Amino acid sequence: MGWRKLPTCLPLQAIIHGHPPSSIYVALPSRSSVYVLKALRRAPIWQRNGIKKSLPISAVCRLHKAGASFFCTMTTLSIPEYQRYGRQMILDGIGLTGQIKLKSASVVVVGAGGLGCPALQYLGAAGIGRLGIIDHDDVETSNLQRQILHNEETVGMFKAESAALALKRSVFLNNSANSLIKGFSSSVNAELTIEVHSVMLNASNALSLLCPYDIILDCTDNLPVRYLLSDAAVALKKPLVSGAAQKFEGQLCVYNLGEEGPCYRCLYPVPPPPEAVGSCAELGILGAVAGIIGNMQALETIKIILGLHNPTPTLLLFSALGLSPFRTIKLRARKPTCSACSPTARLAGGLTESTDYVQFCGGAAPDWVTAGLIPGLAGHRVKPDILSEAIQKSIPGDGGQRSQPNPCRIIDVRPPTEFGICSLPGSENIPLKQVLANPSQILSGTFNSPPSGQMALGTPPQEIFVVCRLGNDSQIAAQALRQAAVSLASSSTAPPSLDEPATALEGCPTPSSEFKVMDVVGGLRGWSLNVDNSFPIY
Missing domain, CATH: 3.40.250.10 (Rhodanese-like domain)
Structure with missing residues (x-):
């Protein structure tokens, strides 16, 4: 079912007494538009499904700006979606309103590796409406130990395409991967839209690639990319859910959340020396550790969408060998002198366009x-x-x-x-x-x-x-x-x-x-x- 824009003069009987489309665009603001929304809320088809009391207008309407006009997106659930998501919809704090929020949300995952694979799988299964996958690397045999969406048949394929195929559960044919992704429905989430970006994220394309999404997930193990994603999230005013896993340890933090949430530069204004930084390829990683952190990233993302997150900035630390595996550290608020997110930030806005992140992090010359x-x-x-x-x-x-x-x-x-x-x-x-x-x-x-x-x-x-x-x-x-x-x-x-x-x-x-x-x-x-x-x- 597609999108419909309803002029305020359109008779409502066909929709009120029939089967409304999954999403309706109503021009705002106007008194007649408010009447349209209220009339739709009172529609018999919605009352028969018990939506009248549990679905306030504010919960299903999302304002979108297109030029000088504002549009309101109204989303409903299909009968199969009620069956699929019933176990989480009965939870306090979710319900029908929360499930519609998940369906209306869009999330981009940067890195389809050890962290990105479990995050993608659980975000898609939870009912996220649109997922973007950014990764330019190829699948290698050494990835299969922890990157659970890939398999031996997809070795040599772009990770972003391999992950999308796994989410679609499609049969691998001789056609191109992109045509397969578009041509098969998802068994993880039949309503899920997957957008594949098999390109290297850099300062020149970060803003354009990340802008269409509501939340950004950092599932990389690359320090320059961490700074790049943080700066882009600040410029785009989007929350960044960042995870890291090495050896037997991992950590999780949400940056740039709300008005007081710090960015990555608030905590680490100066990058550590290169010899103090290593990747999974250099230091090693236990696959289950990456799975735990990736799942936690998906959980934090869902909490943010539903409004269940803790507004206090914290850093979650995990150690598989510790007597108390999980530990939480309270972080300070946004740094007033931060070069990226402070009100007087000299690098705000155009930061990602002008910074050489590899050289900034002390990387070796190419x-x-x-x-x-x-x-x-x-x-x-x-x-x-x-x-x-x-x-x-x-x-x-x-x-x-x-x-x-x-x-x-x-x-x-x-x-x-x-x-x-x-x-x-x-x-x-x-x-x-x-x-x-x-x-x-x-x-x-x-x-x-x-x-x-x-x-x-x-x-x-x-x-x-x-x-x-x-x-x-x-x-x-x-x-x-x-x-x-x-x-x-x-x-x-x-x-x-x-x-x-x-x-x-x-x-x-x-x-x-x-x-x-x-x-x-x-x-x-x-x-x-x-x-x-x-x-x-x-």
Whole structure:
């Protein structure tokens, strides 16, 4: 059933004594419009369903502004919806009025991963009328442990499309995913409208993508995106339900709710250093923990729509290993000097359009920068095949001689648990925190950590390769080692060093040096994809 706009002069008998459409538009404000609403409320068909007393006009009418005109949307429930949602409609605080609020609501979920999947499933099942899904990533096998809407058949598909297909419970055919999404009715919610956005959310498109929805859910594990979503929510004046889960722990907070609700920048005006931040891919996550936090996000969203939420800003902390798994911390109100949400905010409105969120959070420079397009940075990052060549040169030949006098040194900065899963031959495990604590000792070879291979630590080798799982932590560690090399070079007791690597990425020029610190693009994942496909990816 579609939408109808009722002119005030339209006879009401056809609707009052017949079957009204699911939604009616009535122009406001005017006395005749009020008469229309009251007449519809007294309609026999509504009285027969017992709606007259339980359905006040204010509960079913939503004002919409279109240009200079205002419209009122009136929504009703179908008989199957009464049967589907009866168990929650009988709860105090919900009833028919609350269920209509859910049906009229629209929610956008950013991230269809470990948090987004359970949130989407329960929001759709609760009767939310319209769901938006924003995620540009592909489904991988490693996601299936916790991202419950995806399966082996959708590996390689966009997560947003895979999640939409799961909500639709459709049969996978050879047609495009979008046509499938549009062509099948939902078993989770037959009235549910799903809008898929398989694009990367950034400063240029955030406002346009998020604007059509009532509530925003942050289901990502990316710090720059958290700041972006918070700033966009402030600019759009929408509540932001933010969740996070790592290892055995999780947390939940609602930002920008009401006049006093703080935004993310109120609590964290300055982002933490990059080495203190990790993603699920780097730190690990128990699937059930992500499920708990994702379900809590869906619950908070439903409470906001129904008006059952607590107006006091709080932070919910969860620890699966704690004696008391849940703990709540009361948060301060909106910060008067916040750069985003205060009355005098210098960044309000146009904030998301002008901020480089990756650089703001101290993220590593992209590969195209460190590949030599900026003078002085040529060769700091190398491809995995360069590391492979260096390892081959370090292996003694038939005569016991190496093709280069000093073997390369490979420093693996992953945690010991990950190093125990798999590692490159001859690499030594020095976790990132220990590298950052004393990089000079590592360069001088006095760090008290036994290598996994046979390479000597007494003299700094000619080439030092820093590796990690994905190539992110290695950038941070390599930069710290290069800065330490400069300090060592300036002291009289320091070994000869020059912060200018010899091997460049994509054919960049290579100055001669005696001491080179490089990190490997793509980390061990890149090694598996480009050098040795028998090396496990986890």
